[in-house]
Amino acid sequence: MNDTLTIAGLTTTPLELISFVLAAVTVIxxxxxxxxxxxxxxxxxxxxxxxxxxxxxxxxxGLQFVFVAASIWGWYQWLHGSDHQPLVVTRLKSSHRVWALAAWLVGFVLLSTFLDNFTDTDVPHADGFLTAGSLVGQLLLARKKVENWHVWIAVDILYVGLYLYKGLVLTAVLYGVFVLLAIAGLRTWSALARERA
Incomplete structure (x- = not known):
């Protein structure tokens, strides 16, 4: 699964290609x-x-393993909602936005410190910042908060650069597609939240 192959001039592996397709289907x-x-x-x-x-x-x-757990929780949330009422698309309250940003900042500091001191990564701060942001985005998505798309737009734009730097060109292309999908998601979910309001 790690053999190199070229598709439309992009070098990738079968595993990265499979991951690409599955991730795109997920966002859609x-x-x-x-x-x-x-x-x-x-x-x-x-x-x-x-x-x-x-x-x-x-x-x-490591984020991918957290995503597995968060996805199980998110699946449960979307099927059962809160207090057994279906979840609907809503916006965060102002105070919850502050908490989300604070969680991102704390996660960034903790993760980048860990990655810098205990791994051989050459991009501990970028990796930590984007990992923390992705966790926040995933949790907001699981609760059907419109702001999850704001987080994903910011994170995905930055991920394009990181993945190009790391030579994961197909994944960089995927994250470029994710930016466009996240913009579409923001428009769709914003309209749903307005209708509900």
Missing amino acids: LNIRQKHWAWLFSIVSSATYAAVFFDARLYGDM
């Missing part, structure tokens, strides 16, 4: 609020963990 299903997105998320996270291990992106690798 998320925009449409289909709970099966979480199954695709679990599988793509597992395959991307191996891809990121090979690239020495240990924060991203």
Whole structure:
């Protein structure tokens, strides 16, 4: 699965290609609020963990295991909601936005410190920052908060640069596609939140 192959001039591996397809399906299903997105998320996270291990992106690798757990929780949330009421798309309260940003900052400091001191990664701060942001985005997505798309737009733009730097060109292309999908998700979910309001 680690043999190199070239598709449309991009060098990749079969495992990265499979991960690419699964991750794209996940986001498309998320925009449409289909709970099966979480199954695709679990599988793509597992395959991307191996891809990121090979690239020495240990924060991203570890994040994939957290994504598996968060996806199981998110799947449950989307199926059962809170107090057995279906979850609907809503916006965060102002105070919750502050908490989300604070969680991102604390996660960044902790993760980048760990990665810098205990791994051989050459990008501990970028890896830590984007890993922490991805965790925040995933938790907001699981609770159907519109702001998850703001987080994903920011994170995905920065991931494009990181993956190009690490030579994961197909994954960089995927994250460029994710930026466009996240913009579409933001528009769709914003409209749903306005209708509910």
